[in-house]
Structure formats: C-alpha cells, structure tokens
Amino acid sequence: xxxxxxxxxxxxxxxxxxxxxxxxxxxxxxxxxxxxxxxxxxxxxxxxxxxxxxxxxxxxxxxxxxxxxxxxxxxxxxxxxxxxxxxxxxxxxxxxxxxxxxxxxxxxxxxxxxxxxxxxxxxxxxxxxxxxxxxxxxxxxxxxxxxxxxxxxxxxxxxxxxxxxxxxxxxxxxxxxxxxxxxxxxxxxxxxxxxxxxxxxxxxxxxxxxxxxxxxxxxxxxxxxxxxxxxxxxxxxxxxxxxxxxxxxxxxxxxxxxxxxxxxxxxxxxxxxxxxxxxxxxxxxxxxxxxxxxxxxxxxxxxxxxxxxxxxxxxxxxxxxxxxxxxxxxxxxxxxxxxxxxxxxxxxxxxxxxxxxxxxxxxxxxxxxxxxxxxx
Ligand SMILES: *Cc1c(COP(=O)(O)O)cnc(C)c1O
Numbered sequence: 001x002x003x004x005x006x007x008x009x010x011x012x013x014x015x016x017x018x019x020x021x022x023x024x025x026x027x028x029x030x031x032x033x034x035x036x037x038x039x040x041x042x043x044x045x046x047x048x049x050x051x052x053x054x055x056x057x058x059x060x061x062x063x064x065x066x067x068x069x070x071x072x073x074x075x076x077x078x079x080x081x082x083x084x085x086x087x088x089x090x091x092x093x094x095x096x097x098x099x100x101x102x103x104x105x106x107x108x109x110x111x112x113x114x115x116x117x118x119x120x121x122x123x124x125x126x127x128x129x130x131x132x133x134x135x136x137x138x139x140x141x142x143x144x145x146x147x148x149x150x151x152x153x154x155x156x157x158x159x160x161x162x163x164x165x166x167x168x169x170x171x172x173x174x175x176x177x178x179x180x181x182x183x184x185x186x187x188x189x190x191x192x193x194x195x196x197x198x199x200x201x202x203x204x205x206x207x208x209x210x211x212x213x214x215x216x217x218x219x220x221x222x223x224x225x226x227x228x229x230x231x232x233x234x235x236x237x238x239x240x241x242x243x244x245x246x247x248x249x250x251x252x253x254x255x256x257x258x259x260x261x262x263x264x265x266x267x268x269x270x271x272x273x274x275x276x277x278x279x280x281x282x283x284x285x286x287x288x289x290x291x292x293x294x295x296x297x298x299x300x301x302x303x304x305x306x307x308x309x310x311x312x313x314x315x316x317x318x319x320x321x322x323x324x325x326x327x328x329x330x331x332x333x334x335x336x337x338x339x340x341x342x343x344x345x346x347x348x349x350x351x352x353x354x355x356x357x358x359x360x361x362x363x364x365x366x367x368x369x370x371x372x373x374x375x376x
Contacts, residue, residue: 062193
C-alpha cells in the first residue's frame, strides 16, 4: 500500500519542472560543453545575485563548498591547522567534517530551544585564543544570525563561515557583517548545498561558495580546479571540485521556481502551525521579521517512536533530523563527553513532517488533524 503523505518523493517533487528540465538537459548534451560552460557561468551570477554577494563559485557539493572555504583561508594564512571553529551541536555532520578535514578542531556550541540553531549567548564561554572562526548553520531553513553573533565575531576577529545548505533564499531579521540580510551574504563566506533533497535541489550533487572577498573567491576557484587558475600552472595542491554543466542547467530551471517554492513551504508551515494542537507536540517557532524557508518542519515529541509509528499507520511519512548529533558520532568520540543538553533533547525528540513538493496547505491540515488525534 502506498502512503497517502510520503515524507519525500523526489520524482514527484521534480514533476512540475519535468519538461523544462528535459529541454535544458538536451541543450547541454547537444551543445557539447560539459564543464565550465555558459550554464555554470550564468548559474554563478544568479546565485551571487540571490545571496547579494560579489562572487559565487559553483562546486561539486555542499561539503566541498565548506571544505574549500576553510582550505582557502588556510592558503591565505588566515586559518591554521589546530585552530578551533565554533560549530553548532545541532547540525548535520557535514558542517563539522569540513572543519576536521582541514585539521582544524570543532568547538561545539549548544542550541537555543526556540530557533534550534546555535545559541550565540554561549560563544563567549567557548572563546580561547585558538578559536578563529564560527560557523552558523541556518538549520531547517531558519536564519542563524543575531546582534550578539555579529558583535562577538567583530570583537574577537572571528571569521563567520555560514553553512547555508538548508536556507537558500532565507532572510535574517538582523543584518550580517556586510549589512545585508540574506543568508549566504551574512558572513565572510558561505557554503551552499544543492543536494537533491534541498529546497533548490539538483539531479545529483552540486554546491556553491559565495563571498564578497575577492581573494577568497580567487583562491577557492583555483583550489576547486587542481589549484590552478591558468592552465598547467598550479599555485596550490588543489582538488577537482567542479560543478557539471548539466547540473547547472538543471539548477537554473529550478532556481526560476524557487520563489514560489519558498511561498509554498511557508504556506504549508503556516497550515501546520495553525492546525496542530496537541499537548505532547512542540511546534517550531515562526519568527516575525525573518523569511524562514522551511527546509524541514521539525516538531518535538517526547514519545517519538510511538508517535512516528502512529503517523506511519495513518499514511504519514516522517523523518528525523538528526537522531545522532555530530559530537555523539563514533568519528568524533573524543567529544562525546561534552554537555550539550538542548542539542541532545532536540536529537531525542525531533520529528520532521512532510513539507517537500507536492505537499499542499490542505495536506498539512489533514496531517495536523491526524496528529491531533494521537492518543499519548
Ligand atoms: C546537506 C548539508 C550539507 C552537505 O551538503 P552536500 O551537498 O550533501 O555535501 C552540509 N551542511 C548541512 C547543514 C546540510 O544540510
């Protein structure tokens, strides 16, 4: 039996764009230019415009985008092996992998209960001379930026490296260091993911780096292309982290529809917010003055396993983001003793409800009614 409300079905999510995607793919296939072509170039311009940054470098995926930013700062002498980067406890492990892959150390910061994002009031307590950067992650599509974060970053000279994998198109209620409020343009540099399930998803792996910093942009561009800006002249021991021309073409089609996708997600979130009413369920906050883009709609439920089974039995698919926080993963076992109580509570209670296309506000109201009938 098929589920009435599956958590996610990518073929269905992409169905509205099928004709445009096929036509764009054909043009690339017939054009014969599969890397570093016009689609990639135009896509970079469009993403820089969206994030209100001077530069965009399209790369292979979101993790590579973050790895390349940190690696580039190392090549520029602004970060060094052994330096610490403040990262949220409540995030996807890739945020942290980008730090440790460059031989830097994560300094885990607990979450706020309301935003489920990094709690900037805890930054000061984590400060040490070795802390050189902070990585706000706009988790679930909620911008992670406030005056405390900006003030402390300025005061301590910290680089702000945004993980904007989940929040393209989101708008913060306060300006970042560049004076703009769009996620990706709030800090010194940002990594973006276009993984197929993301709000702007490719049909494969894809990512981007955005920044206003000319030198960082040039260094990332070189590092992503064997360490070379000029053919057969290698400044750095680089990597190959290029974006495929065909993915750029797919993403350009979907980017045209991103504004309506953000509106749809907001309407679904609003329908959940208005209709879910159950003593065991805590809803995610909707913040005034921000544009949240609702990559996930994450409720918190204390009897999670029973609740998810009940929803599954009633045709509603759910997921968990994320059941095991990075500091509890085997690969970060040296951090497992750290006390991150809010992060741990979110990890134990989080349930993501269906919100990807083609879920409608009416579907959300039906799902909410099922939730309200849960016998806790
Ligand atoms: C998806 C994601 C990444 C990694 O992006 P990929 O494109 O899958 O490499 C990094 N951070 C967060 C928060 C993500 O959700």
